[in-house]
Amino acid sequence: MTGFPRERLRVGFVGTGFIAEFHLRAMIGVRNVDVTGVYSRSAANRERICRLAGELGLGPCRSHESLEELVQADDVDAIWILSPNDTRLGVMQVIHGEVTAGRSKVFAVACEKPLARTIGEAREMLRLAEDARLNHGYLENQVFCTPVIRGKEIIWRRAASTTGRPYLARAAEEHSGPHEPWFWQGDRQGGGVLSDMMCHSVEVARHLLTAPDAPRNSLRVKSVNGTVANLKWTRPHYADQLRQRFGNEVDYGNRPSEDFARGNILLEDEEGNELVIEATTSWAYVGAGLRIQLELLGPEYAMEFNSLNTGLKIFMSRAVTGAEGEDLVEKQNAEQGLMPVLDDEAGVYGYTDENRHMVECFRTARRPLENFEDGVAVVEMLMGLYRSAEIGQTVTFPAPELDDYVPLVARPRR
Ligand SMILES: NC(=O)C1=CN([C@@H]2O[C@H](COP(=O)(O)OP(=O)(O)OC[C@H]3O[C@@H](n4cnc5c(N)ncnc54)[C@H](OP(=O)(O)O)[C@@H]3O)[C@@H](O)[C@H]2O)C=CC1
Ligand SMILES: O=C1CO[C@H](CO)[C@@H](O)[C@@H]1O
Structure with missing residues (x-):
């Protein structure tokens, strides 16, 4: 792969709820990372996360009105999928579509547990990530x-x-x-x-x-x-x-x-x-x-x-x-x-250690210890x-x- 290691990883969040805030606060203990973008349906929720990212010194973070806009942003390298389980596959399909059409520079994706609701959905998450040549991490914090x-x-x-x-x-x-x-x-x-x-x-x-x-x-x-x-x-x-x-x-x-x-x-x-x-x-x-x-x-x-x-x-x-x-x-x-x-x-x-591991693996083009294959298993x-x-x-x-x-x-x- 060319262009690696990257000096910093610029992360975009999909989701602005309970776990998004936990991840954001945990990022204070991670080096070489910025949280530069966020998408969820409510503008108020997005503003809250952007404000917090600014206060924590992790921004500037921009609020995006659509998932496509977040994935196409010039300042986003990796997406953290932090939205409810029934939205997973739809989110991954959009990332795959934008990346394979050449409209996105995103090169990595991390997804919260469980990777999917069924084996069929989980295998499709893995297939889409690999087909778009994305590095992938499964967010199993324990x-x-x-x-x-x-x-x-x-x-x-x-x-x-x-x-x-x-x-x-x-x-x-x-x-x-x-x-x-x-x-x-x-x-x-x-x-x-x-x-x-x-x-x-x-x-x-x-x-x-x-x-x-x-x-x-x-x-x-x-x-x-x-x-x-x-x-x-x-x-x-x-x-x-x-x-x-x-x-x-x-x-x-x-x-x-x-x-x-x-x-x-x-x-x-x-x-x-x-x-x-x-x-x-x-x-x-x-x-x-x-x-x-x-x-x-x-x-x-x-x-x-x-x-x-x-x-x-x-x-x-x-x-x-x-x-x-x-x-x-x-x-x-x-x-x-x-x-x-x-x-x-x-x-x-x-x-904290989960985010540090994912950021360092994505920045240096290494395969995370927990990836979508583990999510499928x-x-x-x-x-x-x-x-x-x-x-x-x-x-x-x-x-x-x-x-x-x-x-x-x-x-x-x-
Ligand atoms: N590792 C752990 O211990 C934990 C993991 N989790 C996992 O994290 C994920 C999210 O859970 P949690 O944060 O608790 O859930 P919440 O219900 O608190 O938050 C869900 C977020 O997703 C957003 N959202 C809903 N639909 C969409 C959509 N279609 N596209 C983009 N964003 C959307 C909502 O914002 P809006 O309404 O603005 O769209 C909201 O911000 C789940 O998969 C859960 O299993 C959760 C808790 C702990
Ligand atoms: O560990 C956890 C704590 O509770 C949450 C809500 O039930 C779970 O989703 C999460 O995985």
């Missing part, structure tokens, strides 16, 4: 969590090298429910909590089990077994609460997606050793806030992490009153009592888990019947 980077490095260097590889990874992510209505609509989002959050758990677990510097496909999925359930939000009181908060479009009484999921994945390494991933995700967990729990176990060692066991805790008595917020921890459920506080949320959740595992839950049986891989599979809760409404 792989870049600071405790994951440090824990994996120590386990493999000290313990696995002397006593044998890790064989069991447990990953759980739980909170009290998503912040926007589209997450709760199975057809728009692609499913319920299994597609929304188990995408993180299976990939961070697969990453922890993969030897450093070995390709992710050095581990082969042999079979998957999943369970889904509705624990909380289908109860009439809570279904009403959802309707009051989000309007009639979220009808959990009649059209729920799952709020709990469990997945067991059996894998094999290149020497034929069996490995296991145990994943649990839920939107029915009411603790202080979002909780990520990770474990990596091997013959003579164990690693564990719990995102709510923070070093920093703040106690507030019942005399301390004030508005509800998310200023202590993501998806916070209380403002009083002994509360855990993540002093660097963007770092611990992985956004994640969707394959998720679809296997959904089908296993639907038929009540373990699904053996390879599973060609999953190619056009759509989870029960994501099938179009009649």
Whole structure:
């Protein structure tokens, strides 16, 4: 490739919501990057992101009235796709169309999790990126969590090298429910909590089990077994609460997606050793806030992490009153009592190192550690888990019947 390395990477955001703001704030910890453009449908949202980019010293950032205009901009090298799951493919088709027609200088694209709602969509995302000769990154932040980077490095260097590889990874992510209505609509989002959050758990677990510097496909999925359930939000009181908060479009009484999921994945390494991933995700967990729990176990060692066991805790008595917020921890459920506080949320959740990695890979024309191929592999595992839950049986891989599979809760409404 010519023209690489670039001195700086100029990024354009598609999407101006919750995750766009997280990425923007995380970019403060990234070198050689500017956020120069943004597109989403509302001008007010775009202005907010441009203003924040300016305040953070990451701009100047220009607001674009159409996706085409953003992709054609002379000062945009790479696009970060940060819009809802049902917009992914449309956004990627526009990027592909503009680049292949020679109207855009964009040479890289990064996309939030999950890469797509089905295997068909995910493979098309990969095909479009490769056909347009774009470098591509899959934004799975948990792989870049600071405790994951440090824990994996120590386990493999000290313990696995002397006593044998890790064989069991447990990953759980739980909170009290998503912040926007589209997450709760199975057809728009692609499913319920299994597609929304188990995408993180299976990939961070697969990453922890993969030897450093070995390709992710050095581990082969042999079979998957999943369970889904509705624990909380289908109860009439809570279904009403959802309707009051989000309007009639979220009808959990009649059209729920799952709020709990469990997945067991059996894998094999290149020497034929069996490995296991145990994943649990839920939107029915009411603790202080979002909780990520990770474990990596091997013959003579164990690693564990719990995102709510923070070093920093703040106690507030019942005399301390004030508005509800998310200023202590993501998806916070209380403002009083002994509360855990993540002093660097963007770092611990992985956004800072994830963005640093993507920017450096794109700037220097290297393939990111997490790319669209990994995004496809994640969707394959998720679809296997959904089908296993639907038929009540373990699904053996390879599973060609999953190619056009759509989870029960994501099938179009009649
Ligand atoms: N890694 C992680 O932990 C997290 C990842 N995510 C992922 O990020 C993505 C976005 O989620 P989140 O930010 O929480 O969602 P939000 O609903 O908060 O924001 C979505 C944004 O997309 C914009 N948007 C909607 N439709 C379009 C469109 N057709 N074209 C361009 N922009 C559009 C909206 O702005 P407007 O109305 O102005 O168009 C809004 O700014 C999802 O894929 C989600 O899975 C989300 C949270 C955490
Ligand atoms: O990890 C996460 C936290 O919650 C969000 C809403 O459910 C998810 O989309 C996200 O992936």
